Amino acid sequence: MSLLSKIRETVLCLKAGRVTLPYPAEPRPVPPRFRGRPIFDAAKCIGCAGCANNCPAREILVHDVCQELRIIQYLGRRCTFCGRCADVCPEKAVTMSHDFETATNAIADLSQRLELFMSTCQRCGRCFPEPSPLERLKLKGYRFDDVASERWIFHSKGYLDAESTVADIRIDLD
Amino acid sequence: MIKQLCRKMFRKSLWVYHANSGGCNGCDIEVLNVLTPYYDAERFGIKLVGSPRHADVMLCQGPAMRPTAAALRRAYEAMPEPKLVFAIGSCACGGGIWHDSYNVLGPVEKVIPVNYYIPGCPPRPEAILYGVALALGLVEKKMCPVTLQRRRLPIPRYHPESLVGTGIEIVYKDAEKV
Numbered sequence: 001m002s003l004l005s006k007i008r009e010t011v012l013c014l015k016a017g018r019v020t021l022p023y024p025a026e027p028r029p030v031p032p033r034f035r036g037r038p039i040f041d042a043a044k045c046i047g048c049a050g051c052a053n054n055c056p057a058r059e060i061l062v063h064d065v066c067q068e069l070r071i072i073q074y075l076g077r078r079c080t081f082c083g084r085c086a087d088v089c090p091e092k093a094v095t096m097s098h099d100f101e102t103a104t105n106a107i108a109d110l111s112q113r114l115e116l117f118m119s120t121c122q123r124c125g126r127c128f129p130e131p132s133p134l135e136r137l138k139l140k141g142y143r144f145d146d147v148a149s150e151r152w153i154f155h156s157k158g159y160l161d162a163e164s165t166v167a168d169i170r171i172d173l174d
Numbered sequence: 175m176i177k178q179l180c181r182k183m184f185r186k187s188l189w190v191y192h193a194n195s196g197g198c199n200g201c202d203i204e205v206l207n208v209l210t211p212y213y214d215a216e217r218f219g220i221k222l223v224g225s226p227r228h229a230d231v232m233l234c235q236g237p238a239m240r241p242t243a244a245a246l247r248r249a250y251e252a253m254p255e256p257k258l259v260f261a262i263g264s265c266a267c268g269g270g271i272w273h274d275s276y277n278v279l280g281p282v283e284k285v286i287p288v289n290y291y292i293p294g295c296p297p298r299p300e301a302i303l304y305g306v307a308l309a310l311g312l313v314e315k316k317m318c319p320v321t322l323q324r325r326r327l328p329i330p331r332y333h334p335e336s337l338v339g340t341g342i343e344i345v346y347k348d349a350e351k352v
Contacts, residue, residue: 019211019212020211020212020213020214020217021212021213023213023300023303023304024303024304024307024312024313028300030298040322041322042322042323056271057264057268057270057271057273058273058274059268075268076268076293077264077267077268077269077281077293078264078265078267078268078269078270078271078273078281079264079268079293079295080264080270080271080295081294081295082295099316100294100297100298100300100301100304101300101301101304101313101316102292102293102294102301102316102317103290103291103292103293103301103304103305103308103315103317104290104291104308104315104317105289105290105291105308105315106291107267107268107281107283107291108319109315109317109318109319110291110293110317110319111319111320112319112320112321112322113319113320113321113322114321114322114323115321115322115323
């Protein structure tokens with residue numbers, strides 16, 4: 001009885017054949033609707049910061065250096081590849097690629113940075129003045145994220161903290 | 175350099191310890207999927223062990239949380255040298271989507287040093303295998319930071335402070351001025 005069951009198991013295993021994929025040696029295609037790493041296109045981007053305002057993980061930072069220069073930085077550390085940036089982009093400048101082989105040994109490798117020219121009004125030729133900290137609270141278009149320390153600044157704050165929002169908890173280790 | 179070091183130090187089988195410090199179990203399922211015959215990580219000599227004292231590699235899932243940070247640190251210190259730490263998933267790499275929650279301290283690299291990052295929510299089993307193969311030196315790294323500059327001006331730049339009313343067309347030649 002026991003021997004018979006062993007033989008049956010052997011036959012079953014032999015019938016199944018080899019199922020292991022030769023993955024790292026050969027490429028493995030992804031399903032067509034797979035969402036991989038988002039790719040930002042500087043030529044199409046109009047700098048509306050819709051992706052930054054809709055990112056649930058707050059991984060896209062916008063910093064207005066001056067009137068004409070806007071920096072959009074995608075950090076990608078905690079990106080969940082939800083594809084909302086690609087959904088809201090009016091110019092289809094963000095596309096979700098099929099790129100899943102994103103393992104690195106440095107987390108900064110995942111970042112993408114756009115330095116965009118933002119033009120002034122050609123009709124009146126007027127540049128808008130720099131908003132005061134109080135006026136920044138009301139403005140929806142202006143963003144002053146902290147690109148240097150890779151931090152998203154909340155809208156309700158008109159000033160920059162020295163400490164990060166998540167680093168203010170001290171860890172006591174034994 | 176770190177790849178050379180890995181190749182030298184981890185010449186034989188890697189025994190991995192699977193630490194979840196507050197994840198949602200999505201990455202755990204993908205890690206266990208890697209160990210199934212379909213993806214079969216054991217052909218690289220990878221074996222799952224139940225104790226950090228037997229392990230060479232720690233697979234971290236989930237962010238560093240306030241209750242589990244000390245335990246994660248202790249598990250890391252219990253591992254014998256040399257040791258590698260993989261951060262698997264968005265939570266372990268960058269703190270996850272609830273990075274600003276009251277109980278989340280952030281990425282696991284705030285508590286323990288991390289050698290390799292595998293982003294994804296959850297990463298595909300292939301992505302995890304790719305990360306392991308990257309650590310073993312079987313494949314090449316494909317990522318690097320990207321900067322895209324669109325400084326070439328499509329229209330002439332307007333500076334009101336340098337405006338001189340001459341009555342004829344004004345040409346702005348100083349395009350580099352910001």
